[in-house]
Amino acid sequence: MRIGIAGITGRLGSLCAEEIESMPLGPETLSGGLARKPNASRRIVTDPAVLAARSDVIIDVSSPEATCANARAFAQAGCAWVIGTTGFNTAQEEAIADAARHIPVLRAANFAPGLTLLLDLARQLGAKLPADEYDAEILETHHRQKRDAPSGTALAIAEQFAKGRKVALSDVSEIDRSGLRGEGAIGFASLRAGQIVGEHSLILTSGTEQITLSHRAFDRRVFAQGAVKAARWIAGKPAGLYNMTEIFRD
Numbered sequence: 690m691r692i693g694i695a696g697i698t699g700r701l702g703s704l705c706a707e708e709i710e711s712m713p714l715g716p717e718t719l720s721g722g723l724a725r726k727p728n729a730s731r732r733i734v735t736d737p738a739v740l741a742a743r744s745d746v747i748i749d750v751s752s753p754e755a756t757c758a759n760a761r762a763f764a765q766a767g768c769a770w771v772i773g774t775t776g777f778n779t780a781q782e783e784a785i786a787d788a789a790r791h792i793p794v795l796r797a798a799n800f801a802p803g804l805t806l807l808l809d810l811a812r813q814l815g816a817k818l819p820a821d822e823y824d825a826e827i828l829e830t831h832h833r834q835k836r837d838a839p840s841g842t843a844l845a846i847a848e849q850f851a852k853g854r855k856v857a858l859s860d861v862s863e864i865d866r867s868g869l870r871g872e873g874a875i876g877f878a879s880l881r882a883g884q885i886v887g888e889h890s891l892i893l894t895s896g897t898e899q900i901t902l903s904h905r906a907f908d909r910r911v912f913a914q915g916a917v918k919a920a921r922w923i924a925g926k927p928a929g930l931y932n933m934t935e936i937f938r939d
């Protein structure tokens with residue numbers, strides 16, 4: 690299996706490359722990378738079609754802005770696509786959906802195994818704990834360089850919790866916390882400081898008790914390992930849209 694990395698010069702992309710090159714994965718090889726500047730010695734190119742032509746799977750940890758071009762190139766080449774980027778606009782979401790009609794696409798806001806299982810628990814709690822009794826808050830903390838807030842992982846937790854409550858997240862999310870808390874709202878709080886890798890908590894509070902689901906990443910390598918695991922899993926799958934939860938079901 691040939692695995693390429695879009696965004697190979699970034700922090701997570703570099704770790705993914707190290708995982709592919711150093712772990713005893715069997716026949717997997719690093720087919721190269723995609724970045725803004727080429728590098729022949731590292732097989733880094735700027736054209737997604739070039740990387741797609743020599744890859745069976747591409748791990749994409751680049752940027753939302755590259756999504757539409759990547760979707761076209763990867764679908765045309767027929768290579769599987771593992772997406773670890775978040776913060777897409779409507780056009781980018783549509784490009785991903787269109788690609789999934791032609792190739793297998795796996796999306797993950799977070800590749801950590803523990804966080805993947807937490808998403809299932811969030812959905813179960815949403816289904817069991819009524820909104821008129823339990824207030825839902827999501828607290829996330831990241832390094833000071835992170836641009837988006839709330840994080841993609843925080844939004845993924847909220848999506849699963851809202852799914853359990855059978856409501857649309859867009860109808861109940863509160864990101865701007867000015868004013869009183871809305872009935873049945875899912876609130877967000879984002880902290881940015883130092884070099885914190887990533888911490889997420891789903892906090893449910895009633896008048897008599899509090900439940901907290903938390904996940905803390907100590908090392909970004911956990912995300913790289915999960916991304917490579919996803920790449921190995923999705924290779925050879927039929928066209929369609931997949932997520933990390935399905936890996937654990939298998």
